[in-house]
Amino acid sequence: MKSIITIHNLKFQGIWDVKTVRDITGLPAYYFTPDKLEAYGDANYLKGGIVYADAVTTVSETYAEEIKTPFYGERLDGLMRARSNCLRGIVNGIDYDEYNPETDKMIEFNYNSRNFRKEKIKNKRALQRDLGLAQNDGTFLIGIVSRLTDQKGFDLIAYMMDEMCQQDLQFVVLGTGEEKYENMFRHFAWKYQGKVSANIYYSEAMSHRIYASCDAFLMPSLFEPCGLSQLMSLRYGTVPIVRETGGLKDTVQPYNEYESTGTGFSFANYNAHEMFNTVKYAMYVYYNKKREWNKLIDRGMAMDFSWNNSARKYEDLYRSL
16 A cells, blocks of 8 residues: 655644554564654654655645755755655645635625625625725725734734834734734734734634635745635635745745736735835725726636645645556
């Protein structure tokens, strides 16, 4: 029997002491050596899976390359390099029936790629009203739906939030996670009432409303194996602003004003000012080049990140084994 292991996030490895894992698995001591399940003195389940699988996949092509390097490799980069001939990235998909602005029951006003210019704005008005944001059709509304962890780039946002809130924009945040980030967004919502809405809980319905209402979606991740939020925002005609890492680099094509191409905005370095400048550039296009902005939405909504494409790649991989 052939086996494939798929790495969703290399950070989470299943590390316990050798005795505990031997007790759980019943495996003999033979398996707990540096070329098998042992790593840095402990037993590592993920390492065992990578060592023994016939093929290794991860959830985007760029992440498959990144995890061969020390920065992204989570102390397993040597093993990833050793197995690189069996390693490939296949980007995740989303359910295009569940995430469909034309039929979504969780949003107030349905729309599609033909009528979004008239209909999408109604969702924005409703969200501004319900969350206590200043009512203004024109204000640039940025959404964040995320686990609130350091992986997601919130240190960059913390550093620049005061400066960003001097701009003509609004933020709506949804998610839970580390206490310092939860409190950070609560603080900014208190400090910038009418500009920042911090929703420190999780609600599937509210996440759909945010995807359908916002003008842009911010994801400045430190690392991102695939990321699904940017795929959902593209589907809903909300322009992603992302850092070029992992699946974000593979799924968001940066806007090129000279060729009129791209589906979002991106920046390369994990740098707060670079993120801020990219947000400002997106705002500039939104306020001054409305036709170009709408073309960005057109191209984003035309992308296909449904499971159809990814499933075929998995099928090819299974058959090749």
